[in-house]
Amino acid sequence: MQRKQNQDSNNLSSFSKDYFMSYVDTLLQLPDEKRKLNEGEIVSLCSEFLSAGTDTTSTALQWIMANLVKYPHIQVKLFEEIIGVVGVGEKEVEEDLQKMPYLEAVILEGLRRHPPGHFVRPHSVTQDVVLDGYITPKNTIVNFMVAEIGRNPNVWEDPMEFKPERFLNKNGDGDGGEVFDITGSSEIKMMPFGAGRRMCPGYGLAMLHLEYFVANLVWSFEWKAAEGDEVDLSEKQELSTVMKNPLKARPSPRD
Numbered sequence: 001m002q003r004k005q006n007q008d009s010n011n012l013s014s015f016s017k018d019y020f021m022s023y024v025d026t027l028l029q030l031p032d033e034k035r036k037l038n039e040g041e042i043v044s045l046c047s048e049f050l051s052a053g054t055d056t057t058s059t060a061l062q063w064i065m066a067n068l069v070k071y072p073h074i075q076v077k078l079f080e081e082i083i084g085v086v087g088v089g090e091k092e093v094e095e096d097l098q099k100m101p102y103l104e105a106v107i108l109e110g111l112r113r114h115p116p117g118h119f120v121r122p123h124s125v126t127q128d129v130v131l132d133g134y135i136t137p138k139n140t141i142v143n144f145m146v147a148e149i150g151r152n153p154n155v156w157e158d159p160m161e162f163k164p165e166r167f168l169n170k171n172g173d174g175d176g177g178e179v180f181d182i183t184g185s186s187e188i189k190m191m192p193f194g195a196g197r198r199m200c201p202g203y204g205l206a207m208l209h210l211e212y213f214v215a216n217l218v219w220s221f222e223w224k225a226a227e228g229d230e231v232d233l234s235e236k237q238e239l240s241t242v243m244k245n246p247l248k249a250r251p252s253p254r255d
């Protein structure tokens with residue numbers, strides 16, 4: 001960090017030519033308000049960024065892959081969508097992720113049915129609030145039951161089923177239909193990333209990572225349960241809500 005600061009101040013052009021913008025750079029370049037961030041704050045922001053952003057995404061990825069192994073017809077449908085867009089070949093799937101509505105539906109269904117966090121951080125109300133006839137007095141701590149919201153039978157049909165189709169429009173192509181609003185700004189039917197001002201700032205990156213990993217894993221390999229093993233969707237509460245019996249899968253390269 002110190003080296004980067006010195007290099008910036010010495011304006012070493014040979015270094016900057018090869019330099020990639022990192023998260024630390026963005027912190028060092030924050031516009032000065034009253035003071036610069038100190039080193040302890042930068043370290044703590046980096047650590048928060050890593051801890052909030054890795055466990056959650058890898059847990060979500062494992063749940064999604066588990067469902068694709070458990071329900072091969074969904075994996076086949078996803079694979080067909082991927083090859084319909086990018087064909088078969090050596091390059092990786094990246095540019096075309098936006099053209100894959102079923103892929104997005106699979107990710108959203110994974111986050112609805114198995115949100116890595118069953119609660120958001122505790123929030124509190126800054127003034128008395130009356131909701132549905134119930135009063136929540138000022139300063140009350142409020143917890144949101146994220147998993148229960150996404151599994152509410154009054155909102156979701158067959159909520160415990162893994163059905164990505166529920167996120168597609170009637171034509172099943174994702175075109176022209178309503179795009180699901182994961183930020184919950186119009187309505188909240190699920191909130192795996194929270195909602196409102198303190199919503200997860202990494203949700204765009206997380207969605208991109210999940211789409212990228214799932215698309216490439218399914219494009220390159222066919223995934224089946226390991227010999228003699230059945231995918232068990234029981235949950236276990238750790239830092240995130242993880243698979244009690246982690247996924248054991250057998251990938252075979254696609255021909």
Ligand code: HEM
Nearest residue numbers: 052053056057060120121192193194195198199200202206
């Ligand atoms: C599937 C992946 C992810 C899920 C499900 C997830 C979920 C959440 C949730 C539920 C919150 C709390 C929101 C609230 O209190 O209302 C949160 C906060 C946060 N997330 Fe994520 N997250 C994910 C990925 C990421 C990534 C990739 C990053 C960063 C690269 C990240 C950074 C953060 C940070 C810094 C906070 C705290 C924000 C604050 O308190 O203002 N998350 N996340």
